[in-house]
Amino acid sequence: xAVQLRRILWGLAEVxxxxxxxxxxxxxxxxxxxxxxxxxxxxxxxxxTAQDGYQxxxxxxxxxxxxxxxxxxxVDRLDDGEVSIYLTDVLMTGxxxxxxxxxxxxxxxxxxxxxxxxxxxxGSGIAPLMAMIRxxxxxxxxxxxxxxxxxxxxxxxxxxxELETLASRDGALEVIHTLTRSRPEGWSGYDRRIDAxxxxxxxxxxxxxxLVFVCGPTxxxxxxxxxxxxxxxxxxxxxxxxxxxxxx
Amino acid sequence: MTEGFFSxxxxxxxRSQDTELPPGQYLExxxxxxxxxxTPRTPQExxxxxxxxxxxxxxxxxxxxxxxxxxxxxxxxxxxxxxxxKLGTSWEGVSVDTLLEGVxxxxxYVTAFCDGDYTTNLPLVDVTGGKAWVAFAYDGEPLEPEHGxxxxxxxxxxxxxxxxxxxxxxxxxxxxxxxxxxxxxxxNYGDPWREQRYWGD
Amino acid sequence: xxxxxLDGNAAAGTLGEVFSFEVTTAHYACENCGxxxxxxAAMVYEVRDLGxxxxxxxxxxxLIRLAHxxxxxxxxxxxxxxxxxxxxxx
Numbered sequence: 233x234a235v236q237l238r239r240i241l242w243g244l245a246e247v248x249x250x251x252x253x254x255x256x257x258x259x260x261x262x263x264x265x266x267x268x269x270x271x272x273x274x275x276x277x278x279x280x281t282a283q284d285g286y287q288x289x290x291x292x293x294x295x296x297x298x299x300x301x302x303x304x305x306x307v308d309r310l311d312d313g314e315v316s317i318y319l320t321d322v323l324m325t326g327x328x329x330x331x332x333x334x335x336x337x338x339x340x341x342x343x344x345x346x347x348x349x350x351x352x353x354x355g356s357g358i359a360p361l362m363a364m365i366r367x368x369x370x371x372x373x374x375x376x377x378x379x380x381x382x383x384x385x386x387x388x389x390x391x392x393x394e395l396e397t398l399a400s401r402d403g404a405l406e407v408i409h410t411l412t413r414s415r416p417e418g419w420s421g422y423d424r425r426i427d428a429x430x431x432x433x434x435x436x437x438x439x440x441x442x443l444v445f446v447c448g449p450t451x452x453x454x455x456x457x458x459x460x461x462x463x464x465x466x467x468x469x470x471x472x473x474x475x476x477x478x479x480x
Numbered sequence: 481m482t483e484g485f486f487s488x489x490x491x492x493x494x495r496s497q498d499t500e501l502p503p504g505q506y507l508e509x510x511x512x513x514x515x516x517x518x519t520p521r522t523p524q525e526x527x528x529x530x531x532x533x534x535x536x537x538x539x540x541x542x543x544x545x546x547x548x549x550x551x552x553x554x555x556x557x558x559x560x561x562x563x564x565x566k567l568g569t570s571w572e573g574v575s576v577d578t579l580l581e582g583v584x585x586x587x588x589y590v591t592a593f594c595d596g597d598y599t600t601n602l603p604l605v606d607v608t609g610g611k612a613w614v615a616f617a618y619d620g621e622p623l624e625p626e627h628g629x630x631x632x633x634x635x636x637x638x639x640x641x642x643x644x645x646x647x648x649x650x651x652x653x654x655x656x657x658x659x660x661x662x663x664x665x666x667x668n669y670g671d672p673w674r675e676q677r678y679w680g681d
Numbered sequence: 682x683x684x685x686x687l688d689g690n691a692a693a694g695t696l697g698e699v700f701s702f703e704v705t706t707a708h709y710a711c712e713n714c715g716x717x718x719x720x721x722a723a724m725v726y727e728v729r730d731l732g733x734x735x736x737x738x739x740x741x742x743x744l745i746r747l748a749h750x751x752x753x754x755x756x757x758x759x760x761x762x763x764x765x766x767x768x769x770x771x
Contacts, residue, residue: 239698240698242487275694276691281485281487282487283486288492291691312492314492322488322490327488328488329487332549332694335694335697336690336693336705337706338688338693339690340723419485450687472688475687476687515728516731516732516743517734517741520734562730597743661732663745663746663757664746664748665755666750677750678750678751681751
């Protein structure tokens with residue numbers, strides 16, 4: 233567990249690149265001076281300041297592994313998202329962004345903690361889970377890992393290609409998708425919202441005592457966490473990160 | 481740290497400046513929901529409203545009894561300490577004067593107490609004389625739980641945190657008891673026109 | 682709306698401004714119902730621009746109430762019976 237030794241204060245990150253990931257999501261690659269490292273699963277707070285002094289802030293999970301050179305945040309562009317629209321439409325290479333972090337040692341995984349690992353995410357909830365998967369890869373870990381990932385459509389699966397590549401090379405990593413709104417022709421995978429039955433089919437059994445991380449919109453997380461506990465999983469081994477109603 | 485920094489091209493939500501507003505406020509189109517706890521859901525048959533404290537005989541109304549009280553339509557501007565204001569909001573409610581009619585008390589203050597743990601304190605004179613209501617409808621519809629329903633206190637001349645959501649009664653007190661936000665640095669009185677947001681303002 | 686409540690780790694940023702230790706991994710016991718857990722598992726209400734309220738998942742008691750205004754932090758920990766934090770040095 234990361235132990236923070238001093239107060240976490242605001243610093244200035246530089247935007248290295250803004251990368252479209254899906255039609256509605258972009259990832260921000262940041263260079264953060266004096267960044268002291270982070271644990272997979274932690275997040276950062278982003279603060280925007282208008283010229284008249286008006287400020288607003290949001291939290292974004294760090295999607296990059298601690299081993300990665302640059303910090304990555306994944307931002308879903310929300311139709312009325314004051315901050316997300318700025319980050320995806322306006323922000324560009326060279327801009328500065330106020331950032332505070334890393335924050336939150338509770339929802340974090342470090343490969344030494346072992347597994348098996350069951351990661352359950354919806355939409356942009358993939359971000360902290362991606363950090364864990366990338367960290368696992370970078371650390372050369374063979375902890376058995378399953379990702380159950382809910383997206384609205386095939387095109388909206390964030391980090392889809394990278395997940396495919398990682399899973400194809402690593403027998404101990406399985407990625408299972410469910411597409412809730414539309415599916416490509418010939419899709420034979422899950423086609424509904426994550427429910428208790430799906431969690432039971434995909435996840436490790438309670439006897440195998442997995443570490444479970446669930447991330448996404450609040451109602452999604454609460455439903456999945458409740459189902460996991462009712463399936464018999466130890467609540468102390470089910471960690472949740474709720475993104476609020478919209479995720480930012 | 482990052483003094484004087486601002487984010488290139490960031491405008492924030494469209495906020496129009498209006499000289500009719502108290503200092504530091506902006507006009508808001510929506511109706512933001514700010515909540516410090518879970519939304520209470522007291523069943524109507526268990527709900528009551530009471531006046532307690534410095535009063536000879538505490539008063540209590542069940543929902544049926546409360547619904548029989550004379551009510552009025554109120555149209556007022558409201559101002560939140562987080563800087564948004566809405567002009568001409570329309571409510572329906574029972575005047576606090578009606579609830580306190582005939583009460584004799586040495587109390588100079590009231591504490592509004594609510595489902596959940598929220599409280600707020602006000603001088604008695606600021607909830608009487610046609611300045612405060614217990615409101616059960618907003619914009620012609622029954623008040624929604626997320627906005628404080630079934631009833632909330634409505635005290636438009638002060639910052640809106642004084643308009644306690646899910647109010648269940650008023651405690652008449654001889655001394656002032658700072659409430660939920662007042663004990664976290666928010667101004668004890670809260671006049672938007674004198675921009676009394678925080679202690680010491 | 683209950684959709685507005687988040688996990689204890691959502692308050693970690695604000696708490697991190699005040700405490701020099703990682704609050705979300707700290708153990709607590711609720712003064713109201715006695716439930717013992719870690720702050721990260723508690724319910725957080727970030728009342729935007731007003732303050733941060735951390736509540737016990739069992740009884741909704743306010744464990745931590747925090748506000749930051751006019752250059753001051755106001756911290757109310759009365760809802761916690763104790764906080765237990767690991768000593769980094771050992």
